[in-house]
Amino acid sequence: MNRLYHVTLSPFCRKVRLTLAEKKIEVELIEERYWERSTEFLRRNPAGKVPILRMDGRVMAESQAICEFIEETCPTPPLMPRDPEARYEVRRLCAWFDDKFNDEVTRKVMGERVWKKVMKLGYPDSKTVKSGLGAIKYHLDYMGWLLDQRRWLAGDVMTLADFAAAAHLSCLDYxxxxxxxxxxxxxxxxxxxxxxxxxxxxxxxxxxxLPPAPQYAELDF
Structure with a gap:
């Protein structure tokens, strides 16, 4: 059985989960308290980060590398276009959400409101939360601008860029x-x-x- 060592509200883990599910690849989810840095966990990934995917005898880390490996070894349904320029745009947007959006929004809001509580690191810093909630407006406006011109974020078909964005937003929506x-x-x-x-x-x-917000699981929200 394939195994994904993950954390429930990690956008990086969620991006991999979405990719696996879209490709209909069955995987056993193993919750990993990565902040405890167990010896066994560090043996799987010395970087001390999730997700970690064990599949077909391989142990893989780093969400973007994992997703692209899955895409290349299981290309149906496709999540990356064939055209080099279109592939660039998908990778650019994945980096936008996993780097810029994460630094400016996810890490500040989720870090203060969720992970401080889970890891017992004290109370949320309201200034940091406010900064993250302010920054999300810019990102939503940018996404709106992209979607004015395209059916999906990177073009006219759904790609890994959409999963990267949805992974972050779904954590915040929780x-x-x-x-x-x-x-x-x-x-x-x-x-x-x-x-x-x-x-x-x-x-x-x-x-x-920490139960989810009432609208989190509602399809009509």
Whole structure:
């Protein structure tokens, strides 16, 4: 059985979960308390990060590398276009969300409101949370601008870029920190991707002691 060592509300783990589910690759989910840095965990990935995928005798780390490996070894249905320019755009947007969006929004909001509580690191810093919630407006506006010109974020077909964005936004939506009324385009895009079968396991996630927001699992939100 393939195994994915993950954390429930990690956008990087969620991106891999979405990719696996879209490709209909069965995987056993193993919750990994990576912050405890067990010897066994560090043996799997000395970088001390999740996700870690064990598949076909290989142990793989780094979400983007994992997703592209899955795409290359299981190309149906495709999540990367064939055209080099289109592939570049997918990779650019994956980096946008996994680097810029993560630094400016996810890490600040989720780090303060969720992971401090889980890791028992004290109370949220309101200034950091406010900064993250301010920054998300810019990103939603940028996504809205992209979706004015395209059916999906990177073009006219769904790609890994959409999964990267949805992975981050779904974590924030779990704690009700996305203003879906800011952009009708973004709300419609998220409703489309949220209704895919690949998304079902994410919508069933529950973090002990921190239940999801009421609209989190609702397809009509």
């Amino acid at each position: 704690i009700s920190d996305v203003d879906w009324d800011r952009s009708a385009n973004v709300k419609d895009w998220y409703a489309k991707i949220k209704s895919r079968p690949a998304f079902r396991s994410l919508l069933a996630d529950q973090l002990p002691g």
